[in-house]
Amino acid sequence: MQTNAQPAAPLTPPLASSAPPAAVSGFSSFSTLSPTPLRAAPGGASRADRVYENLREDIFELRLLPGVWLTEAAVAARFAVSRTPAREALQRLQGDGLMRGYVRGGWEVAPIDFSRFDDLYEMRELIETFAIRRLCERHARGERAAMQALDALGAIWLVPEAARLTDARRVAALDEAFHLALVDAVGNAELSAALRRVTDRIHVVHRLGFVYGERVGETYAEHAELLDAIRAGRAGAAVELAERHVRRCRAEICRLGAQRLELARDALAYPEGETAQG
Numbered sequence: 001m002q003t004n005a006q007p008a009a010p011l012t013p014p015l016a017s018s019a020p021p022a023a024v025s026g027f028s029s030f031s032t033l034s035p036t037p038l039r040a041a042p043g044g045a046s047r048a049d050r051v052y053e054n055l056r057e058d059i060f061e062l063r064l065l066p067g068v069w070l071t072e073a074a075v076a077a078r079f080a081v082s083r084t085p086a087r088e089a090l091q092r093l094q095g096d097g098l099m100r101g102y103v104r105g106g107w108e109v110a111p112i113d114f115s116r117f118d119d120l121y122e123m124r125e126l127i128e129t130f131a132i133r134r135l136c137e138r139h140a141r142g143e144r145a146a147m148q149a150l151d152a153l154g155a156i157w158l159v160p161e162a163a164r165l166t167d168a169r170r171v172a173a174l175d176e177a178f179h180l181a182l183v184d185a186v187g188n189a190e191l192s193a194a195l196r197r198v199t200d201r202i203h204v205v206h207r208l209g210f211v212y213g214e215r216v217g218e219t220y221a222e223h224a225e226l227l228d229a230i231r232a233g234r235a236g237a238a239v240e241l242a243e244r245h246v247r248r249c250r251a252e253i254c255r256l257g258a259q260r261l262e263l264a265r266d267a268l269a270y271p272e273g274e275t276a277q278g
Contacts, residue, residue, distance in 0.1 A: 051089035052088075059098050066110060068108070070106065096201075098110055118250070125246040131182060135230060150227060153181055165216075171215075171219060172207045175219050225241050
């Protein structure tokens with residue numbers, strides 16, 4: 001698998017391209033699957049919402065690999081719905097930067113550009129360090145909203161080792177929520193919205209880093225250190241800890257993300273114990 005060897009398509013695609021990709025690897029494996037009941041979604045969700053949530057999860061779990069080409073008909077058949085909710089779900093995924101649509105037919109799971117992940121993690125670092133400086137100021141002034149936000153996070157992360165969660169997927173989700181909550185506590189809606197966009201676009205490799213790496217224990221320890229520094233009014237230390245945390249995540253998660261993508265591609269190309277040599 002190539003990562004930085006050649007420019008890859010951006011995660012945020014144009015509204016539509018004129019032609020489908022030349023390679024459609026993975027399309028047949030998706031289109032020939034038997035219909036799958038839609039997994040549960042929040043109450044009141046439409047069929048389009050549920051197809052969207054299911055496909056999004058398939059992408060995040062690498063059941064749908066970057067570069068796989070789909071059609072609305074194949075998606076509709078897979079989830080036993082009409083083409084309208086399938087199309088709406090695919091359009092939403094395109095808006096998230098996870099899918100690319102083509103005027104002449106077909107949809108492609110957006111290729112992962114690891115050089116762009118570097119840019120996204122850099123943006124995340126800038127947002128979070130700025131927000132932590134402001135949060136330290138608000139906490140030092142005794143502002144109620146800031147103190148409540150830190151107390152709520154402490155109840156999750158400042159716990160004895162025996163009380164820590166071990167489910168990597170749950171911890172990955174809580175980690176994302178932790179960083180969003182820190183920024184939300186600053187009270188700047190645009191800053192929060194910017195971090196949410198970044199979080200959505202790094203989610204694929206972020207989750208892989210937890211599921212296949214050793215981020216669970218490290219994350220508890222690093223979050224505890226950061227919360228303690230903010231509460232103690234050590235703004236400089238808090239910013240340094242946040243920078244180190246994001247950079248460590250960036251290095252570990254992108255490394256593991258590349259490895260897992262390679263393994264997933266091999267599993268698709270050489271099923272049931274086959275090898276490249278046959």
